[in-house]
Amino acid sequence: MGLLRDWHYVERAVQIPALAELIREALIRALFVRDDRVLPPDLIADLNRVPPVTVKVKEDAEVRKLVRVLNGQESTVSLGLSAEDYHYFRTQLGVGRTREFGVTMRPRTLLTYDWIVPEQRGVQLDFTGYASIEFAQDGHRAIAQVGAFWKRLYDEALERGHYAPFVPTVPLDFAIGDALYGDAPLASFRAGFGSYVNGLRTISPYGQRARIGFEEVANHGTAYDLLHTAIPLAGEFFIPLSAALRLEAKPAVRKTFTYSFDDPAKLSAALDKLSRFGPGVNWVHITDSLAAKILRPAVPPEAFTVQVSIGATTTGIAAKEKALDGTMTGFKTKTGDASNPYDVPVDAYRKTADAAARSLFVGEVRVPAKSFGDFFGKVRAFGDQSAAKAGAYASLQGTGVVSAYPFFSAPKDRTKVYDLSKGIRAIVSRVPGAAFTSRLAHLWEEEPMFLRRMGLMRSLKLEIDEAHVVQPLISP
Amino acid sequence: MASLDYAYRRLVNTLGPERVARSEFERMVYSHDFASLPKIALLQWRLYPDFVALPQTTEEVAALVKLSDESLLQITPRGGGTGWCGGSVPNRGGVLIDMRKMNQVLALDPDARTVTVEAGATWKEVEDFVGSKGFALPTVPLNAIGSTVGGAINSGSTGFGGLRGGNLLDGIANLEVILPDGSLLKTASEADSGAQLANLTPLFLGAEGTLGIVTKAVLRIVPKPEVSKALTYSFPSLAAAARFLKGIVDAALTPYHAALMDRDHFVFERALQSDSPDPTDLALVAVQGSKDDVADQEKTIDGLAAKEQGTKQLAPIGDRLWRDRYNNYGARRLSRGLMVSYNLVPLRRLPDAVEKATEIRDKLKLNGSVQAHVVDSTTAALNPYVLMDDTKPSGGTALGFVKRMGDAAFKMDGHPMGLGLFLVYNLRKMHGNATSAYSAVKGVFDPRKKINGGKTFEVWTKYPWPGLRAIPPPGMAIGLEVAAILRRVKPTRDRFVRAYEHTKEE
Numbered sequence: 001m002g003l004l005r006d007w008h009y010v011e012r013a014v015q016i017p018a019l020a021e022l023i024r025e026a027l028i029r030a031l032f033v034r035d036d037r038v039l040p041p042d043l044i045a046d047l048n049r050v051p052p053v054t055v056k057v058k059e060d061a062e063v064r065k066l067v068r069v070l071n072g073q074e075s076t077v078s079l080g081l082s083a084e085d086y087h088y089f090r091t092q093l094g095v096g097r098t099r100e101f102g103v104t105m106r107p108r109t110l111l112t113y114d115w116i117v118p119e120q121r122g123v124q125l126d127f128t129g130y131a132s133i134e135f136a137q138d139g140h141r142a143i144a145q146v147g148a149f150w151k152r153l154y155d156e157a158l159e160r161g162h163y164a165p166f167v168p169t170v171p172l173d174f175a176i177g178d179a180l181y182g183d184a185p186l187a188s189f190r191a192g193f194g195s196y197v198n199g200l201r202t203i204s205p206y207g208q209r210a211r212i213g214f215e216e217v218a219n220h221g222t223a224y225d226l227l228h229t230a231i232p233l234a235g236e237f238f239i240p241l242s243a244a245l246r247l248e249a250k251p252a253v254r255k256t257f258t259y260s261f262d263d264p265a266k267l268s269a270a271l272d273k274l275s276r277f278g279p280g281v282n283w284v285h286i287t288d289s290l291a292a293k294i295l296r297p298a299v300p301p302e303a304f305t306v307q308v309s310i311g312a313t314t315t316g317i318a319a320k321e322k323a324l325d326g327t328m329t330g331f332k333t334k335t336g337d338a339s340n341p342y343d344v345p346v347d348a349y350r351k352t353a354d355a356a357a358r359s360l361f362v363g364e365v366r367v368p369a370k371s372f373g374d375f376f377g378k379v380r381a382f383g384d385q386s387a388a389k390a391g392a393y394a395s396l397q398g399t400g401v402v403s404a405y406p407f408f409s410a411p412k413d414r415t416k417v418y419d420l421s422k423g424i425r426a427i428v429s430r431v432p433g434a435a436f437t438s439r440l441a442h443l444w445e446e447e448p449m450f451l452r453r454m455g456l457m458r459s460l461k462l463e464i465d466e467a468h469v470v471q472p473l474i475s476p
Numbered sequence: 477m478a479s480l481d482y483a484y485r486r487l488v489n490t491l492g493p494e495r496v497a498r499s500e501f502e503r504m505v506y507s508h509d510f511a512s513l514p515k516i517a518l519l520q521w522r523l524y525p526d527f528v529a530l531p532q533t534t535e536e537v538a539a540l541v542k543l544s545d546e547s548l549l550q551i552t553p554r555g556g557g558t559g560w561c562g563g564s565v566p567n568r569g570g571v572l573i574d575m576r577k578m579n580q581v582l583a584l585d586p587d588a589r590t591v592t593v594e595a596g597a598t599w600k601e602v603e604d605f606v607g608s609k610g611f612a613l614p615t616v617p618l619n620a621i622g623s624t625v626g627g628a629i630n631s632g633s634t635g636f637g638g639l640r641g642g643n644l645l646d647g648i649a650n651l652e653v654i655l656p657d658g659s660l661l662k663t664a665s666e667a668d669s670g671a672q673l674a675n676l677t678p679l680f681l682g683a684e685g686t687l688g689i690v691t692k693a694v695l696r697i698v699p700k701p702e703v704s705k706a707l708t709y710s711f712p713s714l715a716a717a718a719r720f721l722k723g724i725v726d727a728a729l730t731p732y733h734a735a736l737m738d739r740d741h742f743v744f745e746r747a748l749q750s751d752s753p754d755p756t757d758l759a760l761v762a763v764q765g766s767k768d769d770v771a772d773q774e775k776t777i778d779g780l781a782a783k784e785q786g787t788k789q790l791a792p793i794g795d796r797l798w799r800d801r802y803n804n805y806g807a808r809r810l811s812r813g814l815m816v817s818y819n820l821v822p823l824r825r826l827p828d829a830v831e832k833a834t835e836i837r838d839k840l841k842l843n844g845s846v847q848a849h850v851v852d853s854t855t856a857a858l859n860p861y862v863l864m865d866d867t868k869p870s871g872g873t874a875l876g877f878v879k880r881m882g883d884a885a886f887k888m889d890g891h892p893m894g895l896g897l898f899l900v901y902n903l904r905k906m907h908g909n910a911t912s913a914y915s916a917v918k919g920v921f922d923p924r925k926k927i928n929g930g931k932t933f934e935v936w937t938k939y940p941w942p943g944l945r946a947i948p949p950p951g952m953a954i955g956l957e958v959a960a961i962l963r964r965v966k967p968t969r970d971r972f973v974r975a976y977e978h979t980k981e982e
Binding site for chain 1: 587631665684921
């Protein structure tokens with residue numbers, strides 16, 4: 001989602017004499033909120049420019065052709081445009097181009113915020129109509145086009161006896177592509193989304209079909225694991241079209257247990273224990289009262305609600321439930337076998353997603369399970385100070401880390417997003433072992449080793465995308 | 477290029493005389509890895525390193541890498557040498573850096589659930605250490621006794637625990653790497669930030685030491701299971717055992733490990749140890765968890781085995797196989813050499829795959845065993861081995877088996893594992909149009925190709941002359957195909973084990 005592009009832009013901007021006097025963070029703020037008191041009007045105009053052409057993708061050949069046209073390998077005539085459209089295309093892109101224009105992928109659903117530097121003169125790809133899902137007849141594998149909704153994959157997999165283990169921590173209506181070039185928080189208890197991706201079908205910056213990774217098998221011992229290096233930023237190296245996803249067999253019994261907690265300390269202790277629970281846990285989601293009210297409006301909200309989805313054999317489920325009760329010490333109430341929030345019909349899911357999407361999200365915070373209560377207490381206090389009620393959706397992972405998505409009941413204004421993000425960053429710095437991984441946090445980070453790694457990522461991007469086609473880097 | 481004597485003096489000044497070797501014998505020891513290479517390979521490559529260096533600290537590794545700017549000698553990093561495609565073997569001599577003196581467990585953090593180890597420690601050493609503290613490693617490579625942490629990371633191994641604990645990448649929190657310019661890189665953020673904050677760890681998985689030298693790893697650990705039990709079942713055929721393994725995954729069970737071994741493996745074992753289990757096509761399933769959980773899993777797995785006419789074996793057989801699980805290639809003692817072919821195939825095609833492997837082995841008149849294990853819900857590792865005697869002229873032709881197995885894996889929508897020195901021709905078959913993107917990675921990290929140059933993407937020879945400096949990777953494929961053809965037309969079978977031959981003649 002343009003992270004490398006934004007990072008590169010900021011890195012270059014701090015080298016400009018007129019802007020070098022600004023400290024990095026002030027510059028990022030000015031760029032993010034488009035502050036016309038700090039930045040020259042030309043720069044603001046550049047930042048506010050949006051891609052003039054949007055292409056609704058129907059098949060991959062169109063993308064191939066488009067990339068080849070942008071590369072100058074083919075003329076625009078080969079796009080098969082009508083005379084009118086052809087003229088429009090040429091006018092909008094500029095025939096005698098003096099600077100790079102590239103291709104950018106528009107996420108279908110965005111949890112947080114748009115990129116700082118939009119694609120300036122290029123083409124935006126809209127994958128709404130590129131959304132088929134193909135299941136392997138006899139195996140736990142699906143190939144989902146990037147425009148396919150996650151919910152559809154989940155439902156259709158279940159119908160076929162498989163199970164998509166990765167679920168969104170914040171239940172918005174994400175497409176698969178949103179996890180590749182957007183910010184969809186898909187994960188299971190065992191692993192992040194990337195672990196379930198066997199391969200990506202992409203179009204390379206040279207307009208060739210290129211498969212990164214594999215489709216039927218995992219990616220081991222094949223030179224570098226480029227696939228998992230690229231996944232969070234896949235759209236900056238290639239144009240991803242489909243993902244080969246690893247599904248799992250549907251357990252004989254799946255149950256969702258709901259535990260409520262009053263005391264954040266007890267919650268943290270229980271989560272820490274639960275993270276050591278072992279196999280059988282599909283996902284663990286935590287909501288505070290504000291999030292619970294959005295997700296389950298008919299149920300009186302508790303201070304904290306933990307939902308645990310487990311799978312087991314018909315004979316083993318009772319023992320698993322007993323073990324789970326023993327692990328979740330300190331809970332206030334328990335509801336046995338609550339309905340799985342993802343198993344609802346698509347309309348009901350979308351209704352909840354619409355309600356959840358109204359909040360202002362600042363991105364992911366990864367916090368050790370035992371510190372989650374403490375962290376959330378600080379977030380809530382910060383929200384109260386900022387006159388923006390704070391809540392959180394979170395999921396627990398088997399590594400002992402909670403992936404939390406704080407949100408605020410506030411208008412989605414860029415200044416507000418920035419200020420609240422900064423507040424969360426300050427809180428995270430006071431919680432040992434926590435990390436703020438939002439896009440703004442990446443831009444703020446000045447740790448030398450991080451800058452080195454980002455520099456290497458940028459070099460890698462420039463090497464792979466030598467043609468400067470896939471979200472080309474732009475300097476101010 | 478500086479003279480070798482000057483380079484030697486500089487190396488001795490850096491490490492001391494006791495940790496730099498240049499004797500013929502020591503150089504010979506490092507001229508091959510686990511695979512047995514025929515002597516003819518020396519015509520193509522300078523497999524003997526000029527020097528062997530044994531650093532003990534990260535700083536020493538950095539100094540050695542910087543030294544190569546002066547000496548212009550190639551660097552070949554090496555762990556336990558348990559690879560099978562020449563990734564840790566020099567192709568133009570140079571300095572071989574043996575990491576096994578960096579074998580300390582540095583820290584165990586029970587709160588963060590990580591253990592920090594030096595790259596030269598073996599997986600078994602790390603497993604034993606964390607086990608003594610009440611923890612376990614989620615994933616352990618197959619050859620854990622000899623395989624070092626850095627070595628397995630560089631070869632992108634699969635192994636025990638994958639079905640439950642995820643792949644090796646999931647088990648690595650961070651790496652410390654010395655890059656080709658001598659600088660130090662930590663591949664991930666100190667905090668557990670998932671795949672965010674520019675995580676470069678995946679790039680080093682399977683990189684075969686071509687991007688830098690891994691010196692330390694922060695590995696994830698999990699609580700030690702309450703109960704661990706190994707179950708074994710014999711089957712009327714290997715394909716039935718394969719269907720059983722697939723059935724386990726289809727039933728949504730997640731045992732710690734699920735593998736199969738054909739009867740020939742036990743024939744070889746019996747020739748070495750008279751009390752080894754009776755030869756039979758066998759599946760080994762290790763279950764872990766609470767007492768109740770293990771009992772429940774065992775009952776379900778028994779039912780799945782019965783569906784394929786599997787017969788449960790006595791507990792001591794399972795215990796013995798589990799105890800010896802890291803020591804799988806004892807048959808090497810029967811023939812002096814052994815060749816393993818590691819491949820990944822779709823799990824749904826595992827029954828076909830094991831039959832194909834048996835067919836290829838028999839067609840090439842080789843002695844060997846077919847083995848496989850489940851990697852994840854879509855993938856199985858098929859890793860048959862064949863015996864070979866590389867002291868005989870025909871010995872090297874057994875390498876043709878690896879070529880044929882790799883081709884078969886591709887046909888089944890899978891792929892062979894490892895590229896190293898002599899399987900480079902598989903790179904393009906693996907990655908197709910994306911190959912240039914993979915090559916770009918080396919260009920970014922090591923533009924001068926100082927570390928393990930001439931492998932993975934290209935095949936350098938030992939000759940410095942234009943036209944002969946490198947051979948096109950498909951040339952290697954042709955060579956190995958010729959080996960396979962020669963093996964096939966060879967009129968006689970190898971005779972390493974009389975009992976084995978007896979069963980084949982029946």
